[in-house]
Amino acid sequence: MKIAVVGAGAMGSILGARFARGGHDTVLVDVVAPLVETINADGVTVVRGEEETTTRVPATTDPASVGAVDLVVFFTKCYHTAAAAESARPLVGPDTVVASLQNGWGNGDVLAGVYPEEQIVVGVTYNSGLVQAPARVVHPADQPTIVGSFADGQADDARPARLAEALADGGLEVSVAAPVRPEIWKKLILNAATLPTAALTGMHAGALTAHAPMHDLVSDTAREAVGVARGLGYDIDAQERVDSIHALLEKAGPSKASMLQDFEAGRKTEIDVINGAVVRAADEQGIEVPLNRAFVQLVKGWESLRGLE
Known part of the structure; x- marks a missing residue:
């Protein structure tokens, strides 16, 4: 081709x-x-x-x-x-x-x-x-x-x-x-749970899952996003997602998340189509997603300080 x-x-x-x-x-x-x-x-x-x-x-x-x-x-x-x-x-x-x-x-x-x-x-x-x-x-x-x-x-x-x-x-x-849309949401859940957490802490993939408090934050953020996906009609199991995410983080080891790379390069992030997408879908359904909403606000604040809006 x-x-x-x-x-x-x-x-x-x-x-x-x-x-x-x-x-x-x-x-x-x-x-x-x-x-x-x-x-x-x-x-x-x-x-x-x-x-x-x-x-x-x-x-x-x-x-x-x-x-x-x-x-x-x-x-x-x-x-x-x-x-x-x-x-x-x-x-x-x-x-x-x-x-x-x-x-x-x-x-x-x-x-x-x-x-x-x-x-x-x-x-x-x-x-x-x-x-x-x-x-x-x-x-x-x-x-x-x-x-x-x-x-x-x-x-x-x-x-x-x-x-x-x-x-x-x-x-x-x-x-x-x-x-294919459920598969896209599965990846979206992974990204929502791991990209801003990595960017805002500077942690590589393995560190996110090895550090107990961050491990819990990643899990809780993923569960929030799963609730939104299920509200949209996608049959996604929360525990499967959490287990899969931590297995991927452990396997990725020292790899840097794309949003962490954006932070280090001083670039605008893709937060709008990641946690932002979760928040928009949650708002349409009347679902509370305080963690995902906080990550949008934190990353937007970082972008604003650097004139990246």
């Missing part, structure tokens, strides 16, 4: 390299010209432990120079999704699969405001990455990815399978779910 990955940050670079190594004609699209120049000059280097793999992947700032592709995967920050979707129009033809594996809740809705919803595939990936330098990314370990149709109920839709095939060709673990 001809594939474009929009956003050449940590996860975009990792996926772009995997698609290319899987034999697909892949291009990275990013608005940052110096990053694009570095990728074109040096390739994308992915670090895992003591091993480094460099993959040559062409990059561009101009989607029109690429033309329509078979698959577009968006991996920008959530607050760039709308602009990225508009600029990516030259990449999308009537048969193009338009996919988002971004963090949070609502990216699919943004894409559906630009493209026909029947072309859109959404999902979650439990893979993580850390940018060490431009075009140099740490990918600690392979983790599952789950994809499905944005228009839930399309169990026979071939589009998620096309994305899954490309991910599998790159050696990634992937499955197709119908409906």
Whole structure:
């Protein structure tokens, strides 16, 4: 397939390299010209432990120079999704699969405001990455990815399978779910419980679960979010989520959460589509979520102090 990955940050670079190594004609699209120049000059280097793999992947700032592709995967920050979707129009033809594996809740809705919803595939990936330098990314370990149709109920839709095939060709673990929204909420619950806690304390993943008070805070925040998901009709078990979250944190060890990376880099966070999404859904149902609401307020305060609103 001809594939474009929009956003050449940590996860975009990792996926772009995997698609290319899987034999697909892949291009990275990013608005940052110096990053694009570095990728074109040096390739994308992915670090895992003591091993480094460099993959040559062409990059561009101009989607029109690429033309329509078979698959577009968006991996920008959530607050760039709308602009990225508009600029990516030259990449999308009537048969193009338009996919988002971004963090949070609502990216699919943004894409559906630009493209026909029947072309859109959404999902979650439990893979993580850390940018060490431009075009140099740490990918600690392979983790599952789950994809499905944005228009839930399309169990026979071939589009998620096309994305899954490309991910599998790159050696990634992937499955197709119908409906996929419960899976997105499961990841949202994980992020709501772990991202702001890590960012506001500076703790890496393993420390969050090893430190007893933080272990309890993560669990309580997750249980709040599960209550909201269940109110929306998603059959998610609270204890399963809590146990799974702590198992993932322990396995991730010294990995830094994406929001902690945002804090350290002085960047705007994705709190609006993570704990903010939990709060909005809770308000619609009249459910109290004091922990998730407090995290939104705390992170927004941090952003305000730095002029990032």
